[in-house]
Amino acid sequence: MAALRDVAKKAGVSASTVSRVINRPDTVPTTTKSRVLKAIKNLNYHPNKFAQRLRSHNVDRKLVGLLVPDIQNPFYVDVVKGVEDYCFERGYAVLMGNFMQDEKKGQMYLEVMQSEEIDGLIVAPIQEHHKTISQFKEKKIPIICIDRGLKNIDVDVVLVENEEGAYQAVDHLVKQGHIRIAYVGGIPSIPTTLEREKGYSQALLDNGLNVDDELIKYGDSTHLSGKELTEELLQLKDRPTALFTGNNLITLGALETIHKHKLHIPGDIAIIGFDDMPWSISLNPPLSAVSQPGYDIGKRATELLFQRISDPKRSPVKVVLKTKLILRESG
Amino acid sequence: MAALRDVAKKAGVSASTVSRVINRPDTVPTTTKSRVLKAIKNLNYHPNKFAQRLRSHNVDRKLVGLLVPDIQNPFYVDVVKGVEDYCFERGYAVLMGNFMQDEKKGQMYLEVMQSEEIDGLIVAPIQEHHKTISQFKEKKIPIICIDRGLKNIDVDVVLVENEEGAYQAVDHLVKQGHIRIAYVGGIPSIPTTLEREKGYSQALLDNGLNVDDELIKYGDSTHLSGKELTEELLQLKDRPTALFTGNNLITLGALETIHKHKLHIPGDIAIIGFDDMPWSISLNPPLSAVSQPGYDIGKRATELLFQRISDPKRSPVKVVLKTKLILRESG
DNA sequence: TTGATTTATGAAAACGTTTTCACCCTATAA
DNA sequence: TTATAGGGTGAAAACGTTTTCATAAATCAA
Known part of the structure; x- marks a missing residue:
């Protein structure tokens, strides 16, 4: 006082x-x-x-905003940790918003962050053009995008080789002899879903297989949608012998459905998921996965953010991180 | 502008x-x-x-602070979600800090939150008396504790029947015929660890078994410590036939070690973990667990917080939520 | 010495609100 | 009519800083 x-x-x-x-x-x-x-x-x-x-409006707030699509997804938890650790080292706190792929919720957080006058924003945008996010740019508040960029706006972005990662996984699957491989995707409007689908299709094509629309499913990137989509796939008369799942949560949902049907993995059906998890090895069976460096993504994004804060006019960069195919026993 | x-x-x-x-x-x-x-x-x-x-100092900030010990732990993710959802409904944002059981980090967040003049704080305190947290009380900033209360200070708290939950799990294990049941605990200084140990011991005692100190391990509540402690347990000449693990992360670590040793669950060794996870059913084998209502804990805590914000002088309450033993195949 | 420069400090304005107080009205009561 | 009570409004102070500007004292050069 x-x-x-x-x-x-x-x-x-x-x-x-x-x-x-x-x-x-x-x-x-x-x-x-x-x-x-x-x-x-x-x-x-x-x-x-x-x-x-x-x-004096130019004193630092020591506050960075972080907007993630779904904190339940272990991948984003890694990202959050990366961001937080880096911020902590520099005495910054994180104002976190978990918008659950929900436009309204994201909007609300963006408004709060604006009025809190955060020093910068790290966001995984749900759409490639977003009006409110653009406002940040206008207000000269630095933005870093992860997972996907922004149309019409030139921002720093750190992402992952989605297409390549998907390609490797699916390629591996066909090399294992699978012909009917399904893709259980997330929200079809987000770029990652599409890029992964592209890698998936390309791998099939390059191996002389054709892509069957029946085997490509989209949902909403949740556990539940993973369950349901897999159920649909298993109901097919000519059911797939392998699954490539679009993210963590979908993978877990798929696993649940497969187990419910008492199918053997990878005997009856193989599965490789996008996103590795710390406990993939303890799953039944140990899960093969395309690993994204979530922690690094968070860390790099924050690094970029601080660079931009200290030098607002540097030209935007795009950092592309590699994925890694980790083969265990599921496919 | x-x-x-x-x-x-x-x-x-x-x-x-x-x-x-x-x-x-x-x-x-x-x-x-x-x-x-x-x-x-x-x-x-x-x-x-x-x-x-x-x-006017009395205008709401529309900001609540949330301090969690470890965002990697899915249990806390649930709590976070509960808090966030409830806050969102009321137009509040969450200033989140993930202190990794680290005194320094927690301290830093508390300071930031203080100077941000948050409307209230939800925290899972690492110690039962904490100087900085007490400062909040002095400054009349409402505090709600989750998971454990605060010594010397009368705060609202929402927690879970740790002892009872542990008791049920261990009791079930001995009813299955296990004699040597180990407890893989977390940080020994935090109340939850101790309460769960109490339930564990009591269950043994009540069933005419004696508690063997050799079978009680403490660590730091992480995945790694779960791995290491389990390793130690498995090295014992007279190794346990069942494990009761103190939290999510420990459970996952234990599972990893057990699988490394190619032991069969529950044939060679049974395991029941504290904390259920959305994907417990997809683990190998589907995990039996003591389920804590993480989401509800977050929600109730936030509810309490808002009540206290609107009526600062109501007398503190303690909400105790029940756990549920979910039996699947691991024990 | 004297005038010019530098150093140390304080007074006051400004940031963008909220809130108290006083004012001027108009409408009502006598 | 005159007094009274409100209703509607604005001027100005206040919140706790930073920053500009002025001034007084101290130092320097001649």
């Missing part, structure tokens, strides 16, 4: 001097400085952020 | 009137009001939070 003026009074100086001690210590002689410093400590004085911010 | 005064000028009224339109609309006649409202919309005016807050 102690204010600047209290410190000033206690130290027998003016408010200006106290402010100088805090913000430009080298402009005030040591003797005065020490007196002020003592008073500050004595009164346990902390500058009021709101007053500071009101007066 | 439009400020109150711009709106005032455009609407041909004074700043006071604009402010009144915003804060106490019923005190200004409709004709004036609509003129002002139009100007607001026209200029896309948003009140500056910092000025608002500076001027």
